[in-house]
Amino acid sequence: MVSLKRIQRDLVTANHILHFHSVLDAYGHISVRHPENAAVYLMSGDMAPATVSTADQLIQYRVNDSVAITLDAPRGYIERYIHGEVYKRFPDVHSVIHSHSEDVLPYAIAGVPLRAVYHTAGFVGYDPVPVYDIENSYNDTQPHDMLISTLALGADLAQTFVSPENAHATPQTVSPDTHLVLMRKHGFVTFGTDIREAVYKAVFAQSNAKVQTMAVLLKNAYSGLQDDNPRTWANGSDESSFEPLTRRQAKDTTAGMHAAGDRAWLLWTAEVESQPLYVNNVTVDTVEEAS
Template sequence: MAATTSALPDDLARKFVSGCHILHYHRVLDAYGHLSVRHATQPDLFVMARQVAPALVAAPEDLVQYRVSDASPVDPLMTDGYVERYIHSEIFKKYPEVNAVIHSHAESVIPYGISATIDTYKHKGTSTPVYDISTLYGPEDTKDLLVRNTRLGAALAECFGNSSSESRSAGHAVVMMRGHGMTVVAANIEECVLRSIYTQQNAAIQTTVLTTRAAYSSSKPLPDVRFLNDVEAADAAVMTHWSSSRPWKLWVKEVEEGGFYTNRIPS
């Protein structure tokens, strides 16, 4: 537990607020869902917005610090944080290299979490794992799909796996949550936002592919869908890593000049 805490540096705080706005602008978040970032100088802490719609986060007082150990607020007077902050605390605890987390109810992704089973996807090749909270509820848990405690959060964090047997970095960037949404991790806010936006767009593209095929398949058999193979997926991940600053600059300009969002953190 940190004895004393300091505010996020302005550059990271401003980036956090921009990230919240961008995720709303691109419909990854609506009134629900949240972004978090690990504290820049105190890695045992992380920051989320106070319980407000992400589009309305604007000022330093909207940012709340929590302990990674148990998601408790550093300020004991802070009582109305997001219920699902355990998603973030348990991921930051398990993966030291993760510095940003997004939890979203993206509507184009949810059908895939409903259609798949854990046996189909979990930790299999480059596929996306599915977290099914219904298999994890204890008798005392409220069964509303929300990740309400450290035990349920730790089980979600486990779904990201490890990139290798020696590594403590996450093996997956995205985990789908049955009937609920997705959680996305990255080493920084820019890449986490990029992964979230394009996961949502790619899910919509895949749905279009599948429905188009369904329309044609009654007249003649079609070959299998040609997804990226493992090598293409790995090389594309490298490409998006080094190019992520380009869309970030565009997205920041969109939300700063759109007139709807306010960012009062000094630049």
């Protein structure tokens, strides 16, 4: 079993990596399930991810109600319910990330479907990434401030990870049906079976969105340059559309993702450890590391 210290050190490093790659800025967050107690998760207190550096800045919350397990815990993120409710709904999930990435945000606003467009982002999926619209969860008495600030809002968001055909299945699915959910006019949520997988998905979800946007812009610009351009490309696709991965390609590249993840984690860890902005003061016993 991975030790709590190891998890805490990796959680601090993950905060730094996600900031270094602009997945998180002053806002957004990552959490991880406690390695010895599945009913508890850890995430930093209310601070910018780049500045997280010590184990005592990591708050332990009960999955059941996202209340800190100690009375003297520092102030936490308002939107921790995103994390708690995804852990509650999906026992297989061990790390959750919420981001306001500006590369992904257009797909949470413009009504353009986000789909997997290249091989390291196959997990984004062949079907358009589902969009959670908080407006449908509000009642008139609540502030419409777009924040997942209650258990009920978190539960509605978590349910978006279940496909419509499984929504009323009994027993309920224990694993999400999609790796990514967009939050309309807000951001996105992804998860992992561990911290490394969650970080990989968050970074490449952002890259996939950037590449898809560039491909659509490039294709439309190229089409516009050709006066005698036929209205379809050689393969029959509409000239203004893009070509995502096929369903088979998305599925098979996702299956290969786990083998590739460690190389990315080791590179990204070395990057943040070389930057003076990022300080990780959580030490892991080397004897324990070797075991």
